[in-house]
Amino acid sequence: MLYRSNRNNAGLLGVLIALTACLTLCGCVTVYNPATERRETLFMDTAAEVALGKELDAELHKKMKFATDPAQLARVRNIGQRVARYSDRQDLHYVFQVVEDKTLNAFAVPGGYVYIHSGLAQTANDAELAGVIAHEIGHIAARHSVKQLQGLMGFQLLMGIVTGASGQLPVSQALSVVFDLANLGYSRKDELLADKLAVRYTRRAGYSPLGIVTFFHKLETDAAQKGRSAPPVFLSSHPPTKQRIAQVEEEMRKR
Ligand SMILES: [Zn+2]
Incomplete structure (x- = not known):
């Protein structure tokens, strides 16, 4: 996501218990991730991530109004697929959709859904x-988002052991809360990495990274214009725009 929303995060931890039940069945994998340039241990393999993304997408279609203007969709999909060809992850089929919402935002959920x-x-432009x-x-x-889920699930599992608590919640509720997680934002470090990768992918795809x-x-x-002042740096999960611009410009100077 591009900036932090004020959506309610209530119920997140409880719902992750339900997800844990599903994800523990999926097994662990350790892979080298060229995007982060690190080896990562994942609870969720690509097939499980795509299955979760598919369910989330179906849930989003029930909750939000999706744009149907063919010209607008074609533009977003063409640009999206052109950029996706240069992503460090080619084990996914990327899906690009437009949500009817006047705010300047975008988000992604696991499994390649943007x-x-x-x-x-x-x-x-x-x-x-x-x-x-x-x-x-x-x-x-x-x-x-997958790693954020893993971190929270790990905490929840620990709490379950400590308190003896367990629970099951409807999948639809679980999915809506996972969507909240995607919409509430990532850490500052994650946002800066996504910006850095954006320079890499736009450049490879033949777009000017200056667009960022x-x-x-x-x-x-x-x-x-809307009188929305930026939150103090230490309160925001997002880095200040100035810092993000400086990093993108530095990245653009590299070859
Ligand atoms: Zn972001």
């Missing part, structure tokens, strides 16, 4: 849209 708000699609999509693909390639910077400026202008 959602662009219609407001963003209308505001961004092609290079900017490619930059935003590449940022979301970066989160997927680095498996940020110009879109940051559009986000700032939009926030100023």
